[in-house]
Amino acid sequence: MTTSAAAVDRAPMPGMKVYNLKLGLWVFLLSEVMFFTGLIGSYIILRFAHPEHFAEPGVVLNVPLTAFNTFVLICSSVTMVKAFAAIEQGDQRGLKRWLLATIALGTFFVGVQAFEYNVLASEGFVPVAEEYHAVGRHQPLDGPAIGGPLYGSTFYAMTGFHGTHVTIGVLCLWFVFWRARKGAYSAQSFGGVEIIGLYWHFVDLVWIILFTIVYLI
Amino acid sequence: MSTTEQGMVQKAEPGVHHDHHELPFIRQYIFSTDHKMIAKQFMFVSLFFLVVGGLLATLMRWQLGYPGQPMPGGGILPDAMMAPTPGGAVMLPEFYNSLVTMHGTIMIFFAIMPLLVGLFGNLLIPLQIGAEDMAFPRLNMASFWLAVPAGILMLASFGVEGGAAGAGWTSYAPLSASGEYTGVYLGQQLWLVSLTILGFSSLAGAVNYITTVVNMRAPGMTWFRIPLATWALFITAILVLLAIPILAGALIMLLFDQTIGTAFFLPEFDGEPLLWQHLFWFFGHPEVYILILPAMGIASEVIANRARKPIFGYHSMVLAIIAIAFLGWIVWGHHMFQSGMNPMLGTSFMISTMAIAVPSAIKTFNWLATLWKGDIHLDSPMLYALAFVSLFIIGGLSGIFMASTPVDVYIHDTYFIVAHIHYVLFGGSLFAIFAGITFWYPKMFGRLMNEPLNKVHFTLTFVLYNLVFWPMHNLGLQGMMRRIYDFTQYEYLQPLQPMNRFITTCVFLLVATQAVYAFNFFWSMFKGEKASANPWNSNGLEWTVPSPPPHGNFAETPVVHRGPYEYSSPESDTDFLPQTAPPRRQPDRPLEPTPTPEGA
Numbered sequence: 001m002t003t004s005a006a007a008v009d010r011a012p013m014p015g016m017k018v019y020n021l022k023l024g025l026w027v028f029l030l031s032e033v034m035f036f037t038g039l040i041g042s043y044i045i046l047r048f049a050h051p052e053h054f055a056e057p058g059v060v061l062n063v064p065l066t067a068f069n070t071f072v073l074i075c076s077s078v079t080m081v082k083a084f085a086a087i088e089q090g091d092q093r094g095l096k097r098w099l100l101a102t103i104a105l106g107t108f109f110v111g112v113q114a115f116e117y118n119v120l121a122s123e124g125f126v127p128v129a130e131e132y133h134a135v136g137r138h139q140p141l142d143g144p145a146i147g148g149p150l151y152g153s154t155f156y157a158m159t160g161f162h163g164t165h166v167t168i169g170v171l172c173l174w175f176v177f178w179r180a181r182k183g184a185y186s187a188q189s190f191g192g193v194e195i196i197g198l199y200w201h202f203v204d205l206v207w208i209i210l211f212t213i214v215y216l217i
Numbered sequence: 218m219s220t221t222e223q224g225m226v227q228k229a230e231p232g233v234h235h236d237h238h239e240l241p242f243i244r245q246y247i248f249s250t251d252h253k254m255i256a257k258q259f260m261f262v263s264l265f266f267l268v269v270g271g272l273l274a275t276l277m278r279w280q281l282g283y284p285g286q287p288m289p290g291g292g293i294l295p296d297a298m299m300a301p302t303p304g305g306a307v308m309l310p311e312f313y314n315s316l317v318t319m320h321g322t323i324m325i326f327f328a329i330m331p332l333l334v335g336l337f338g339n340l341l342i343p344l345q346i347g348a349e350d351m352a353f354p355r356l357n358m359a360s361f362w363l364a365v366p367a368g369i370l371m372l373a374s375f376g377v378e379g380g381a382a383g384a385g386w387t388s389y390a391p392l393s394a395s396g397e398y399t400g401v402y403l404g405q406q407l408w409l410v411s412l413t414i415l416g417f418s419s420l421a422g423a424v425n426y427i428t429t430v431v432n433m434r435a436p437g438m439t440w441f442r443i444p445l446a447t448w449a450l451f452i453t454a455i456l457v458l459l460a461i462p463i464l465a466g467a468l469i470m471l472l473f474d475q476t477i478g479t480a481f482f483l484p485e486f487d488g489e490p491l492l493w494q495h496l497f498w499f500f501g502h503p504e505v506y507i508l509i510l511p512a513m514g515i516a517s518e519v520i521a522n523r524a525r526k527p528i529f530g531y532h533s534m535v536l537a538i539i540a541i542a543f544l545g546w547i548v549w550g551h552h553m554f555q556s557g558m559n560p561m562l563g564t565s566f567m568i569s570t571m572a573i574a575v576p577s578a579i580k581t582f583n584w585l586a587t588l589w590k591g592d593i594h595l596d597s598p599m600l601y602a603l604a605f606v607s608l609f610i611i612g613g614l615s616g617i618f619m620a621s622t623p624v625d626v627y628i629h630d631t632y633f634i635v636a637h638i639h640y641v642l643f644g645g646s647l648f649a650i651f652a653g654i655t656f657w658y659p660k661m662f663g664r665l666m667n668e669p670l671n672k673v674h675f676t677l678t679f680v681l682y683n684l685v686f687w688p689m690h691n692l693g694l695q696g697m698m699r700r701i702y703d704f705t706q707y708e709y710l711q712p713l714q715p716m717n718r719f720i721t722t723c724v725f726l727l728v729a730t731q732a733v734y735a736f737n738f739f740w741s742m743f744k745g746e747k748a749s750a751n752p753w754n755s756n757g758l759e760w761t762v763p764s765p766p767p768h769g770n771f772a773e774t775p776v777v778h779r780g781p782y783e784y785s786s787p788e789s790d791t792d793f794l795p796q797t798a799p800p801r802r803q804p805d806r807p808l809e810p811t812p813t814p815e816g817a
Contacts, residue, residue, distance in 0.1 A: 015432040020352040024428040027458065031420055035462035038499075042470065042481065042492055050487045127473070129480035129488075149486045153479035157470060 025195045029202050032165075036206055039161060040213065043154045053148030059136050060125055060146055061155075062116060063215050069112045070211050073166075076105035077204045084197050090187035092180070099177045099193075102200070106170040113163050117156075127156040158210055165203045172196050248362070250354035251768055252339045255361050257661060259335030260654070266327040266368060268735075271728045273320040280308045282721025284703045284714075297380055310702040311400060314383030315375070317700045321386030322408065325508065326415055327368050329642060332650050333511040334419070334457065335364070338426050338450045340657060344759035344766065345447045347435025347775040352428040356421050363418035367411045374407035382408035385700060387501070390482030390493040394474040402475075409472040416465045419457050426454035435758065437777030441532065442796065444757050444781040446653075448535050449514025452542045453507050460503035467496035494556055498549035506545040508642060509609075510538055512649030513580060516602045519652050520584055522755050523599035524591030525792050527782040530583045537576035537583075544573045554622050555629045563622050570620040577613055581606065592785070592792070597671035598753075601652035604679050608644025612637055615690065630700075633693025639686045651675075651734070658741065659748030659764045666741045674733040681727040688716050754793045756781050761797055 016023060047054055057063060079101040086094030120126075124133035124141065129149035136146045176196050179185065185193055240249075249255060279288050287305025298315075299306035339357065343350055351357045374381040381404045384393035388408070396402035430443070430451045443451075471493065473479040480486035482493045521528040528534060550558060550566035584606050593599070615637040619625050628634065658666050697704050697713055704710040704717070751760040758775050759766070775797050783794040788801055 015434060018432070020428050020432055023432055024353060024356075024424050027424045027427045028420075031423070031458045031462045034459045035466055038463040038466035038496060042466070042496065045492055045495070046481070046489060049489055053487060128478040129483065129486040130478055132480075149480040150488065153473070153481055153488075157473065157479070157481075 019191060021191050021195055022198070025198055029198070032202065032206075036161075036209075039158050040209070043158060043213070046150050046154060050148065050150055053150040055134070055136070055147045055151065057216055060120070060123075060134050060151070061215050062119070062137060065112065065116060066211060066215055069109055069116075070207065072105050072112070073109050073204050073207055076102050076109070077201055079105060080197050080200045084190070084193050087180075087185050087190045087193050088187060092183065092185075095185060095193065096177065096180050099173060099180060103170055103173045103177065106166055106173065106200075110163055110166055110170070113159065125152055125155075127152045129153065155214060158214060162203070162207055162210055165206070169196070169200050169203055172199070248358060250350070250358050252343050252351050252354070252357060253661070253765065255357050256336050256339035258361050259331050259339060259364070260661075262365065262368065263328050263331040263335065264735075264738075266323050267329075267332070268731075269372070270320055270324040270328050271731065273316050273323065275724055275728050276308070277313065277316045277320060278721040278724040280313055280702065281704070282718045284705050297378075311380060311383060313702045314385075314399065314700075315381040315401075315404070318382045318385050318388075318408075319371070319375070322382070322412075323371065324642070325386060325504075326412060327364075327371065329508050329646050329650070330419070330504075331364060333508065333646065334422060334450070334453060335361070337446065337511055337515065337653055337657075338422060338454070340661065341444075341446050341759065342426055342429055342450055343433070344660070344762070344770060345444045345757050345781075346430060346433060346438050347758045347771060347777065348429060348433035349769045349771060351425045352433055353425050357425050360418045360421035360425070363414055363421065367415035367418065370407050370411040370414070374404040374411070377403040377407065380404050387497055388471065388493075389497075390471060390474070390488075390490045391484055394471060394482045394488075394490075394493075396475070406472060406475050409468045409475070413465055413468050413472075416461045416468070419461050423454040423457040423461070426450060427458065430454075435771075435775045435777055438758075438796075439777075441535065442777055442780045444514075445517040445528065445531070445534055445538075446511070446514035449510045449517075449538055452538050453510045456503040456507050456510075456542055456545065460500045460507070463496060464500035464504075467493060467500070491553075491556060491558070494553050495549070498552045499546075501552065502549040503542075503545045505641075506541055508646050510541065512605060512609075512646045513538070515649045515653040515656070516584065516605045518755075518757070519598045519602040519656050520587050520606070521782045521784060522656075522753050523594045523596065523602070524588050525594070525784045526587055526591040527780075527784055527786075528583065529586035529589075530579070531780060531782060533579055534583055537579045540576040541573060544569060544576070548573065551620055551625075554625045560622075567620055567622050571617065574613070574617060581610060581613075597666070597668055597675055598652045598656040600672070600675045600679075601648050601655060604675070605645055605648040605652060608640055608648060608682075612640030612645055615640060628693055630698055631693035632689045632697045632699055635699050636686050636689035636693060639689070643686070644682060651678075654738075656753065657759075658745075659752050660759055661765060662742050662745070663748055663764045664741050664743075664745030665748050665752060666745060667737050670733055670737040670740075674730060674737065677730040677733070678727065681723050681730060684723040685720050685727055688720055692716060751795075754791070756783060756793055756795050758796055761795055 018026075055061075079098050083095050083098035083102060086092075086098055120134075123137065123139070124131075124135050124145070126132055129152075132149040132152045133145045134147055134152065135141055135143040173196060176192050179192060239245075245251075246254065249258070276288075285307060287302060287307055288299065289305070291299045291306035291308065292301070294306065294312075298309060298312040300309050339351070342348075379396070379401045381401070382388065382393070383399045383401045384405065388405070392398050393405055396405065399405070430447065434443070470479070470481045474482050474488070480488040482488045482490050484490055517528055517534060548566055548570040550562055551570045554563050554566075615633070619628060619634065619637060655666050655671060658664070692713055693699075695710070695713060697710050705714060748764045750763050752764070753760070756779075758771075758777070761775060762770055762772075777796045778799050779794065779796055781796055783789075785792045786794045788794060789798070
């Protein structure tokens with residue numbers, strides 16, 4: 001962002017006192033809300049229709065691990081705010097440092113999710129309906145199946161789409177970091193940092209909702 | 218992120234127009250970021266798909282007019298589509314299913330929607346609000362270049378094993394969720410992937426349109442001075458923004474069912490086929506208004522201009538658009554009365570659906586009141602627009618029939634529905650598209666379309682159109698089901714054979730008639746009468762700039778002083794008053810303060 005987002009790019013009358021990129025991102029997030037609404041709504045409908053397909057919290061899914069992962073993601077929102085606060089003060093070093101921290105935490109989150117998928121799949125909890133045979137945590141693999149294929153399908157669809165969003169966010173953060181290293185941002189011009197921050201907080205917020213309804217309820 | 222630098226720089230310096238350095242060919246005509254060029258790209262591609270969709274319809278009509286009889290020239294199609302017999306090639310039922318599906322899909326997603334939203338959204342929004350381009354020009358380019366591969370994938374599905382998708386344009390599960398039912402595997406998957414990509418294209422466009430309308434208006438262009446076409450496109454963009462992601466989610470879930478074997482819509486694993494219908498129509502009904510609201514906006518522009526009168530009830534027109542868009546979200550269940558849904562729920566959907574008649578009627582009566590005692594110029598854009606209004610009324614009224622659950626029980630899934638959708642989508646949207654292309658043709662190409670040829674095209678299309686689709690109401694009431702391959706297998710439908718043959722003949726003529734428009738379209742591009750900046754004596758900002766406008770549109774940022782429909786105003790010596798005309802000082806009225814570009 002070579003032009004100053006905050007100072008120069010004021011909307012001429014009429015219009016909102018928000019620069020285009022930020023307004024555009026907010027508009028885009030509205031469509032993201034609808035996307036997750038569709039997924040979560042489908043989950044609710046399927047779960048109410050077939051409660052026997054779903055298990056009690058903690059029987060199949062690893063709640064403590066994911067609670068920790070949730071904490072990591074929330075921390076990454078804090079580091080994101082710190083990065084934004086740093087560049088608002090013109091602190092280039094702070095910006096890069098906090099961006100890297102956010103990237104590290106985001107990557108860690110995706111890594112834990114991949115690890116969790118692996119463990120779940122080894123316990124028979126898979127998205128493929130015909131191969132679904134979840135035995136639950138720490139149970140012998142030839143034990144009785146818990147829940148049904150709708151559990152696996154919805155779980156992987158919802159967490160998978162969220163994980164994709166986090167991954168895209170991490171890639172965008174790398175891009176912002178690369179721009180930051182070239183000195184593209186300043187106390188007067190930080191549009192890119194601000195909008196990746198907005199996206200990142202949104203992804204974080206979605207996870208809190210998903211964690212609640214997929215893992216805890 | 219650098220995508221928008223251009224937009225930001227433009228906004229930072231209002232009034233400073235672009236350097237007119239020559240862009241290389243590829244940036245000017247292929248990977249262009251100019252909204253006017255992108256609009257034309259959308260137009261050419263969608264008109265191509267319009268032709269494809271029309272040809273698919275003629276193939277279907279052959280089967281319905283002459284069931285099981287060899288099709289002339291059918292031998293050139295592969296054996297997967299046509300069965301060779303001694304007398305010639307006969308259409309296979311599987312191919313007929315693909316035709317039904319692809320005709321609907323292509324017409325809705327690749328012809329009408331990109332014509333209304335891609336063409337007119339791109340062409341009109343920046344010009345009508347006084348902006349130099351879209352807020353995100355490169356995102357705009359990406360929007361077009363996502364639509365192209367989506368179209369290619371959709372067409373390519375005809376050539377894969379098993380043929381193109383055959384579960385209808387609504388792709389109801391479980392028919393669509395497993396290839397075992399239709400024999401279509403890859404074709405259905407390509408259908409899903411193609412529409413998902415197209416969804417991204419639409420989303421990119423919607424984000425752009427909304428940001429542009431909110432943030433890029435010229436000084437003085439207050440909300441209630443925005444022309445109705447742009448208002449309609451703005452509200453449409455909101456519908457696209459919120460409806461498309463629902464479809465995308467559903468498409469991807471269905472794709473997972475097809476490919477990796479998830480259970481969302483498959484009843485054998487307790488999945489819910491009805492869930493697909495809910496998701497699809499929760500998108501699908503707003504989609505209906507995506508396909509008609511811009512058409513209403515176009516018709517409003519043309520009717521006010523060609524009647525030389527202010528549009529009647531401008532504010533109520535805007536509020537009606539908003540009301541229709543809002544109500545569009547709570548009526549989706551009226552597509553599912555026969556799905557086994559709770560009848561109580563059906564009643565509430567029936568009532569909310571009928572409520573839409575109110576804002577629709579407000580718009581219709583406003584158009585009629587605009588015409589009342591107007592100085593009506595019956596040239597071709599006006600004829601198309603009037604056809605839009607009259608055919609939309611018919612389509613709207615038949616909609617009330619289907620909205621009533623007791624009637625819908627009877628006419629559901631019959632040709633009555635086919636007649637209805639073509640009255641609103643062909644008679645409504647497509648006639649408005651003809652009006653819009655003809656009206657803004659000079660702004661795109663600097664020349665006017667040939668008027669006598671357009672009148673020939675209008676007359677033939679209007680008459681043949683009604684001969685094709687009006688009788689379909691009767692077919693439906695007599696029980697002929699939609700999407701049927703060979704209705705003559707039912708004895709009670711055999712008497713409908715002559716009427717079907719008549720419709721088929723009229724379809725062939727109707728499709729052939731479109732060659733007149735196609736010829737006119739290309740001929741006028743090179744040989745048409747040169748157009749002035751304002752050939753229709755119109756008020757909008759788009760008519761204050763040369764035809765076609767240069768890159769960057771406005772040499773100076775325009776300043777807006779009035780609404781867009783001040784025709785035959787006593788304030789003016791002519792019968793029109795451009796939005797940029799400063800108010801004339803009146804002794805008893807203080808002068809309106811002039812807004813400045815800086816927004817001070």
